[in-house]
Amino acid sequence: MPYVQVDDLTIHYEREGKGAPLVLLHGMGNNSQSWGKQIEVLKKCYTVIAWDAPGYGKSSDPSKDLTQFKEFAIILKKFLDKLNLEKVHLLGHSMGAATAIDFVNLYPCFVEALILADTTRGSAALNDEENERRLNSRLSSIERMSPEELAKQRVPNLLSPYASEEVRNQAAYIMSQVRPAGYRSVAYSLYHADQMNLYPQINVPTLIICGEEDKVTPVSESKIIHKKISNSELVTIPKTGHLCYQEEPALFNSCVIQFLQECQSDGKYKKEMKT
Template sequence: MDEIDIGGLRIAFERKGEGVPLVLLHGGLSDSRMWRRQLDELSDEFTVVAWDAPGCGSSADPPETFRLPDFADCLAAFIEEIGLVKPHILGLSFGAGLALEFYHRYPTIPRSLILASAYAGWSGSLPPDMVEQRLQQGIQQSELPPERVVEMWVPTLFVKSVSAEVIEKTAVIMSEFHPVGMRTMLLSFAEADLRDMLPTIKVPTLLLHGEADQRSPLNVVENLHAKIQTSRLVIIPAVGHEISLEAPEAFNAEVRSFLLANP
């Protein structure tokens, strides 16, 4: 992986391929390794870049005061520093919320948005009691041994029929979470309410969602689709929250088709 300094933070990333740029934004308790299949399979036609967000993977921990606008500002500086021009922005879960905040702050940069397993922030998509429950539970989990956190999270991410290989790879990534990074992302997403900016989105937007997503139920993405006039919604049958890992063939096919239709 490559590393650069952005605002005093070490940011690690992987870059592969040549062509129109595609930036991949991972979810919480994850890092760029979750995008292995996308890096390998989409880089035949695109420049694919996957970062480790601040507080994740090989990147440095941000201050615990970091919030979603700070992640977006860091992402903008990162994109400029590595020389990407008008990239497509693809985010999953927390990464999708970050993509929305990024568009809100820097609407002239993205060529398009691909929002997978998305929320308009937790406060923008979930009932207040659920937001508080997730936040408090997550803060407590950030102090637990990694294996306990993996045991609690993995069953909520996939359908029961997912392969053991996918679970094992996910468990390895999740077990290396940063406690500071986890708390910062949880607080950022719990506070985030991006509903008001959704109608302002003017770029082509693809919404990808798993039919059996436990963490972001279908009504969440249906609300996003209703408010983003430029959006197209694709429901992938019989998969859960981590659709890029659980159904990479279908996921990559939808992403490629969308990118080629919006050059």
């Protein structure tokens, strides 16, 4: 299994395919396994790299809780440097998208194209009372529940009513692998995150994807982000929730491929991308 050492962290990742590097960043309740349907298809066109974030999957726990997505982004850059990558396409889902936003602002020359799936503006964009409530709820959940109990509670809210039993079972299986160190780090990072001032600074071609029935980070959130990122396109995946890439992988993958092909065509993104 591929691992690299980043400071005091051991980072596990999946790597398949040939071509331009496409880096996949999972969400709060997931790990690299959740990208299975993407890796299977996208590896035909790209070198697909899906990491387990610190505290997730087969990666080690950070020695102390991370508190900002900027910290995840800095670790990600060190990880990609270890792989000798100079420029990448970056695809993040949910908290992975928040990490991607900090990453592209810290290292704009390192990102060829950006894809944000079911992304969040961060809890700090909410009022203080609601932000505090969400943090306490997340911390309480990971402290008092087993991972299996947490998955049973959370997964129904991550999926649309149309999700198959197979998708539901797979989502629950993956979320049952969450660990306190990783979950706490993301909870604190969400608590401190307000990326509204970062969106206008993003100059790379950007695709924003959101499940039509996402209840966690609804389409209304993606529309706000889309308006703030000048060179962006917004696509919704019908009849899917927060885990739209797992519910409708074929449509999700085709959107990703079409967008990246547009980016590569003439070296720039074309606004007339069909969806």
